[in-house]
Amino acid sequence: MRKSLQFGVLALACVAVAIGCSSGSAPTPTATPKPATSTASPTATASGGATVVATPTSSSSLIQIPADIQKEMPLLAKYHWSKVDWSPANLGKGQKTYGGVLKMNQPTVPTTWDTATKFGSTTALIDTPFFSRLLTYDESLTNAFAGAGNLHKLAFKGDLAASWDISADGKTYTFHLVQGIKYQNIPPVNGRELTSEDVVYNIRRLSDGSKSGATADIYKNMESVEATDKYTVVFHMKSVDGAFIYSIVSPLNNFVPKEAVDDGSINSMPIGSGPYIAKEFVPNDHLYAEKNPTYFKAGLPYLDRIEWYFIPDPATRIAAFRTGKIDEYTYRGWNDARQLLDNCGSLGCSLYVNEQNSGSNYYFGFQMNKKPFDEPRVRQAIALSIDYPAAITALYGGNARVGFSAVPSDWDGGRMFPRTQADAPEWYHYNPDKAKQLLKDAGYAPGSLNVNVWMSTTTGSMAAEPALYIEYLKAIGFNVTPKLVDAATLRTMYNSGNWEGLLYNATISGGSDLNDWASIMETGAPSNVFGISDPKLDVLIKAQRVELDRTKREQIGKQIADYDYQNIMGRVWLPSPLFYHFTRPWVQGLVGNDVYYWSTYWGLNVLEDTWLDRTRMPAGADR
Amino acid sequence: MEFGQVKNIATAFPTVRWGDKAKKSWKASKTFARRQPLGAASALFLIAMTLAAAFPALLTSGGPYAIHPLESFQSPSAHNLAGTDQIGRDVFTRLIYGARISLQVGIMTVGIGLTTASLLGILSGFVGGTFDTIVQRVSDALQTIPGIVLAMALVSLLQPSLTNVMFAISFVIIPFNQRVVRSAVLSIKENPYIEAAKVIGGGRMRIMLVHILPNVVAPIIVLASILFGFAILTEASLSFLGLGTPPPTPSWGMMLSEGRQFTENAWWLSIFPGLAITLAVLAFNLFGDALRDVLDPRLRGSR
Numbered sequence: 074m075r076k077s078l079q080f081g082v083l084a085l086a087c088v089a090v091a092i093g094c095s096s097g098s099a100p101t102p103t104a105t106p107k108p109a110t111s112t113a114s115p116t117a118t119a120s121g122g123a124t125v126v127a128t129p130t131s132s133s134s135l136i137q138i139p140a141d142i143q144k145e146m147p148l149l150a151k152y153h154w155s156k157v158d159w160s161p162a163n164l165g166k167g168q169k170t171y172g173g174v175l176k177m178n179q180p181t182v183p184t185t186w187d188t189a190t191k192f193g194s195t196t197a198l199i200d201t202p203f204f205s206r207l208l209t210y211d212e213s214l215t216n217a218f219a220g221a222g223n224l225h226k227l228a229f230k231g232d233l234a235a236s237w238d239i240s241a242d243g244k245t246y247t248f249h250l251v252q253g254i255k256y257q258n259i260p261p262v263n264g265r266e267l268t269s270e271d272v273v274y275n276i277r278r279l280s281d282g283s284k285s286g287a288t289a290d291i292y293k294n295m296e297s298v299e300a301t302d303k304y305t306v307v308f309h310m311k312s313v314d315g316a317f318i319y320s321i322v323s324p325l326n327n328f329v330p331k332e333a334v335d336d337g338s339i340n341s342m343p344i345g346s347g348p349y350i351a352k353e354f355v356p357n358d359h360l361y362a363e364k365n366p367t368y369f370k371a372g373l374p375y376l377d378r379i380e381w382y383f384i385p386d387p388a389t390r391i392a393a394f395r396t397g398k399i400d401e402y403t404y405r406g407w408n409d410a411r412q413l414l415d416n417c418g419s420l421g422c423s424l425y426v427n428e429q430n431s432g433s434n435y436y437f438g439f440q441m442n443k444k445p446f447d448e449p450r451v452r453q454a455i456a457l458s459i460d461y462p463a464a465i466t467a468l469y470g471g472n473a474r475v476g477f478s479a480v481p482s483d484w485d486g487g488r489m490f491p492r493t494q495a496d497a498p499e500w501y502h503y504n505p506d507k508a509k510q511l512l513k514d515a516g517y518a519p520g521s522l523n524v525n526v527w528m529s530t531t532t533g534s535m536a537a538e539p540a541l542y543i544e545y546l547k548a549i550g551f552n553v554t555p556k557l558v559d560a561a562t563l564r565t566m567y568n569s570g571n572w573e574g575l576l577y578n579a580t581i582s583g584g585s586d587l588n589d590w591a592s593i594m595e596t597g598a599p600s601n602v603f604g605i606s607d608p609k610l611d612v613l614i615k616a617q618r619v620e621l622d623r624t625k626r627e628q629i630g631k632q633i634a635d636y637d638y639q640n641i642m643g644r645v646w647l648p649s650p651l652f653y654h655f656t657r658p659w660v661q662g663l664v665g666n667d668v669y670y671w672s673t674y675w676g677l678n679v680l681e682d683t684w685l686d687r688t689r690m691p692a693g694a695d696r
Numbered sequence: 697m698e699f700g701q702v703k704n705i706a707t708a709f710p711t712v713r714w715g716d717k718a719k720k721s722w723k724a725s726k727t728f729a730r731r732q733p734l735g736a737a738s739a740l741f742l743i744a745m746t747l748a749a750a751f752p753a754l755l756t757s758g759g760p761y762a763i764h765p766l767e768s769f770q771s772p773s774a775h776n777l778a779g780t781d782q783i784g785r786d787v788f789t790r791l792i793y794g795a796r797i798s799l800q801v802g803i804m805t806v807g808i809g810l811t812t813a814s815l816l817g818i819l820s821g822f823v824g825g826t827f828d829t830i831v832q833r834v835s836d837a838l839q840t841i842p843g844i845v846l847a848m849a850l851v852s853l854l855q856p857s858l859t860n861v862m863f864a865i866s867f868v869i870i871p872f873n874q875r876v877v878r879s880a881v882l883s884i885k886e887n888p889y890i891e892a893a894k895v896i897g898g899g900r901m902r903i904m905l906v907h908i909l910p911n912v913v914a915p916i917i918v919l920a921s922i923l924f925g926f927a928i929l930t931e932a933s934l935s936f937l938g939l940g941t942p943p944p945t946p947s948w949g950m951m952l953s954e955g956r957q958f959t960e961n962a963w964w965l966s967i968f969p970g971l972a973i974t975l976a977v978l979a980f981n982l983f984g985d986a987l988r989d990v991l992d993p994r995l996r997g998s999r
Contacts, residue, residue, distance in 0.1 A: 387957065412960045460765065467765030467783045536954045537782040540944035544763045544783075555942045557856040 173685035174378045174696045175660065178390055178399045182356050182383045186343045187334065188288060188327045189278040196327070199381065202362060202680045203257075204327045204345035207234045207248055207272065207306075208318070209678050229322045232678070233272065233346075243313035243621050248272075250304040254369040257350045261332035264367060267346050269300035275328040276306075291320040313619040315626055316588040348374040348681040357383055368681070375662075375684035394418065394655065400696075401656040401663065407472035410653035436644040437526070437542065438575035442604030445522060450515040452641040456500035457508035458549045459542065465648045468538055473648040475501070498638040501646075508549040519550030526553045526574035529560040539576050542647065570602040578649075588617050588626070591633045594642050603643025610636055659689040659696070728990070735986020738979040745976060749795040758786060760793040760946040769962045779964035781954065787964060790946035791972050797947050798928045798976060801862055805927040806920050809866030810873055814916055817877025818904055822885055828878075835871035843868045844933055851939045858941045865930050873919055880912045914991040918984055925980030932973050948973050 179199055185191035209232040234248040250269060258264030280292030294314040301307050333339035343351045349362040360381040364374055382399055384390045387409050394402040395418025402413065437455060439446040446452060465473045475494065509519065528539050543553045566572050592598050595614045596606040617629040656663055662683045685696060729736035748755055764784030772779045778787035820831040850864035893903050932949030934940035941947040948969045955965025
């Protein structure tokens, strides 16, 4: 019997070897992706919202979602609009009261509190309660809850600055500080006054390219900065720079006290002049802060205490929200949002919801100065091969917007850039037959194109996105070999320009100015990793850079965007998902914005204006 | 022939009469099934899995990459036995083709890794001395690192791909398995016939190939069956972590990872790949146990 068993094992092994040697892997795909024929999936309209009419999932007809809000919120319109509380109090219009504890979450832990010395993108998600800067974003123009047409326009207002002037030649910026601002009353600053010397000290550190922070680029056009008196700071520019005033609004520009830098205390705790004082910071676990009684803005803040819990895992975050450990839930993910709406947890489903553009447009990138992408027909074929409505439906349940630009489609309220498939340029309308013909006309036989496309290590949902796009490209005879690396390596590769193809995402930089994304396409620009070199585009980009008038800058931006669409400069834009943000109904004034990625609160000082409505809290809530 | 008494590989497998052998094999199989029901069931499962992976077109249609974006997240039905995933790919089809990936990983990993381990173990055990000491100390050092961690490090270094995954897992299994083979060799090399072979002038290579190797085949076969399960599980783990076979290749581990975030809405995306991994690994382990019981004479008395 032993011999028989050995024989059986041998036979099994032979069959298995035959399989292993047969094709080596699954067969070459031959199925052609079916085009989207259904019109059921919501598409953004020109005014910025879904066209799907809300179908109540609950028998309750008492809560009516405003019609203009319905259009802005396709996920809610499709799923559980009845679970959202649209009452006036929940729109931040109630009587503001003092006191209480707000419990928040952060998916990432700040790696530094001194953004001049270390890249601090994770810090900028959480630093506005502790620090001040010259200017801050104006959150009064926020999202659809303030009115459907009132989308964020990148407006800004003074924070430390009471007022500011720009000289006629555009080369001198004068900021007049609010007088009597005090640092937080904790060591080593012990509540001393913040003056123009502190501002100058910080600007010089932030603009120092020898440090490892990410802010030096913001000040590349700055010639010098000086304190002309105790409350006046003057910037002298090398040349006119229309982006400068917007760039310095970035929350990467933390103003830290010199004493905290000198004794190193800034490395362990945030110390500044903001509305809250950090009391306890345990990395990877929590950060607690309490009200700053000497905050320079009279009457603010309202809350006694804020607790942040660092929860990187989405499932854990949902659970924490459901059980009441946190009062707000913020992260990308329509599927997470849907799960939360399906099961809101023990505290009930009366929620305040914000849907926002991710601010992060995904794209398929390539080197325009290398074959085959130097050929416009190849680039057009790539764009034509993708069925955008079907991709949005499949990948995001309809909850995504098509980029068509490095600038998110509703960044400007939909005034400048197209937001719908109907508005899309010719190349963004699915037509695989035309794509194949273009490749043939360009001299590439079906299957003859083979490109290595680099992407970050994909797990979870991100694995579906490249898989979908690879199949679309293969269907027109364009073969893609996916090359997986981790996110940090991909970033390094991106900067080096040493790649053929890239599946990546474009984000507005910390400066958040129109010219920031346009400059990526400028000939010879350090950020131009796509080999783009177009004299006509260069003229437009340079013109925008020196234009100080906002309206005119936006008009030039539209011309740049149009040029990009028509000529597909370095990137074919892919759909980008919408982000969702939920808060409990007693949290008032914690509104986000439609512009920025990662965090609803990037650069906003909303927490100084947040308050708790105790009439809407459940009995016994420990807030 | 009893275990440990193979003296000449040339006489180990005499001429076969297929007709009589078939009858004897069938009888032996029935005996095996009666005495080792779990092992027999596992063997049947593995045969079915192998055949499905060898002839997927008989069980599926469309291929594992065919996307139907508008038919995403369909629950299991007669049309899609295991439902569809986020971009409308048939999960059952991907499971079948994923079996091919798993078997490929198992074969190559076991083939390369176990062969290397066996040769190393035989050499180390038979030659002994400084060579044996060096090999064993290096193995000790490598074994202090958990296998999955070592595999992750190797794949990260080499970049995720199916080939690199197979190499990494092969490397990981060498230290422990060479030790098992070495221990078998140590017990065999003290036998009188080995001494006799040396006396009559048998060279080291001849002794290892003709006298040592045939007598360690049995434990190697048992190891192979168990390592198959380990290789499949490790590949699934690496793919789950994003370090294994890149998308869109249908890997059970990657499918499990992709389905993880949709557990509440599309349970089939996680359950079926998880079940496939569980059953495959279990089957290999149970079959390996049964093989060990049959091939090891020390355990025969306990039946």
